[in-house]
Amino acid sequence: MTSLKHRFPGVSDGWARFDGPAGTQVVDTAITAMTNWLSDGSNGCGGGYFAAAQAADEMVERSRATVAQLFGADPAGVAFGPNMTSITFAISRAIGATLKSGDRIVGTRLDHDANVTPWRRAADQAGAQHVLAPFDPATGTLPPENVIALIDERTKWVTLPGASNLLGTAPDLKPIIDAAHAVGARVFIDAVALAPHHRINIAELGCDALVTSPYKWYAPHSGMLWMEPELLDALPVFKVRPSYDHGPRRFETGMPNYEAIAGVDAAARFLLEEGMDRIQAAENELFAPLLDGLNAINGVTVWGVKGLVGRTPTAAFTVAGCAPAEVSQALAAEKVAVWDGHNYAVEVVDQLGLADKGGVVRAGISRYLEPADVERLLRVVERLATSS
Ligand SMILES: Cc1ncc(COP(=O)(O)O)c(C=O)c1O
Missing domain, CATH: 3.40.640.10 (Type I PLP-dependent aspartate aminotransferase-like (Major domain))
Known part of the structure; x- marks a missing residue:
């Protein structure tokens, strides 16, 4: 996968931006x-x-x-x-x-x-x-x-x-x-x-x-x-x-x-x-380790579709013993940007029974993320899951 990070001035500050589902950085x-x-x-x-x-x-x-x-x-x-x-x-x-x-x-x-x-x-x-x-x-x-x-x-x-x-x-x-x-x-x-x-x-x-x-x-x-x-x-x-x-x-x-x-x-x-098919393939190359990594952590629940088919590269997860807002705060402290809560998908969190539990943590892949960003996110979540 060729990195396209250099095309996005907004990610030159060291933050790992998994907040793409809310809004992406702008291409040069x-x-x-x-x-x-x-x-x-x-x-x-x-x-x-x-x-x-x-x-x-x-x-x-x-x-x-x-x-x-x-x-x-x-x-x-x-x-x-x-x-x-x-x-x-x-x-x-x-x-x-x-x-x-x-x-x-x-x-x-x-x-x-x-x-x-x-x-x-x-x-x-x-x-x-x-x-x-x-x-x-x-x-x-x-x-x-x-x-x-x-x-x-x-x-x-x-x-x-x-x-x-x-x-x-x-x-x-x-x-x-x-x-x-x-x-x-x-x-x-x-x-x-x-x-x-x-x-x-x-x-x-x-x-x-x-x-x-x-x-x-x-x-x-x-x-x-x-x-x-x-x-x-x-x-x-x-x-x-x-x-x-x-x-x-x-x-x-x-x-x-x-x-x-x-x-x-x-x-x-x-x-x-870039071509949308190539974008999809490149994003899945990063999403697969993100999904596998989250699924492998004890205490983490990934909500929704299993695997890579019939979906976009957006993961919704919770960490046992940790409110979604606490997870996103811990990630922000390590310069990893995610969103938590219902993200306006109020019917979804309601149907999942998560409405009064702070919803989920949402991490999405965008074309400017790299493997090191995924590793950083997983390290923080693993630390939280083992300490809570
Ligand atoms: C699936 C979906 N629909 C609609 C919207 C609303 O989009 P906008 O902010 O352009 O009004 C969003 C924004 O997050 C969204 O993710």
């Missing part, structure tokens, strides 16, 4: 793209006749095309926004306006709350039902049948996780998408935790909408939506009258975050150049 070319955008005279608002205004429009369209290539999708469906949560609330609000009493939205308990609460609110306002399929707490998997059993002719939308941000589970989406389409329902995928690690091809998946957070794939803080272009034009989105009536700009309320979009373009190019 994305930092340069943002700096250039802000300093070379391109910085302007789109829609005008002068050079900077045209540069703004061209840059946004170029970024849509790059992101579309990365995700195997039609660029006409790519919209940018501040983050996944804000985009999802905007979409669910528009979709809510199309629902009527008795309609149904089917979701899952494996999801981050940003793919649960927006739909609950939309359903409540329309008098529609919002039901959640459970995952299997013993294996951390989401059997497609659990979701398919809830899909019926009342179902208008099915909302799915590309991967769990807590357990790493990457469910088999295709059978669920097919079952939803068979009754005329649409499918929305939260691919925030999947996109940094696995190749996604929207055309092959056949979903109707998909969201990611580029700041979790080496880009600056931002959100991104892909929606099937005809649907995107048809949804009654909440927008001001003078703004665009057609295309992705309908969703981009207010002035776009141009400098972030310039960085997203560069980060998407980085992923395309």
Whole structure:
């Protein structure tokens, strides 16, 4: 595995950054793209006749095309926004306006709350039902049948996780998408935790909408939506009258975050150049020893999927006799960054019975980590497990 640490200025300070599932460090070319955008005279608002205004429009369209290539999708469906949560609330609000009493939205308990609460609110306002399929707490998997059993002719939308941000589970989406389409329902995928690690091809998946957070794939803080272009034009989105009536700009309320979009373009190019299959293989080379090392420590429980298949390289674990927050504090003292708690996957920790126990410790592999970082994390956890 070739180390890519040198491409990430943010990790030159000696910290081992396992906090990637919350947000990754930014790749050098994305930092340069943002700096250039802000300093070379391109910085302007789109829609005008002068050079900077045209540069703004061209840059946004170029970024849509790059992101579309990365995700195997039609660029006409790519919209940018501040983050996944804000985009999802905007979409669910528009979709809510199309629902009527008795309609149904089917979701899952494996999801981050940003793919649960927006739909609950939309359903409540329309008098529609919002039901959640459970995952299997013993294996951390989401059997497609659990979701398919809830899909019926009342179902208008099915909302799915590309991967769990807590357990790493990457469910088999295709059978669920097919079952939803068979009754005329649409499918929305939260691919925030999947996109940094696995190749996604929207055309092959056949979903109707998909969201990611580029700041979790080496880009600056931002959100991104892909929606099937005809649907995107048809949804009654909440927008001001003078703004665009057609295309992705309908969703981009207010002035776009141009400098972030310039960085997203560069980060998407980085992923395309590296290749998602190679990224997945390289990450698994580090994740395998992390997982094996954690499993080998007496007193450590790794929650969720066993092995490397059907998952992303994110581990959720607890240490007997040690609260998750104590584990992350001990790791921070050794310059190892992890997160603890529910990480907004409130349904997941609830189903695992960990809600009142401080949740889990979460450590994720990103492309700038190296074997020495994994060894450092394991040494601290082993010391804690043997002393508690
Ligand atoms: C799986 C998943 N979905 C949604 C979100 C929310 O993303 P954002 O911060 O872009 O709103 C996160 C953030 O951690 C996440 O991991």
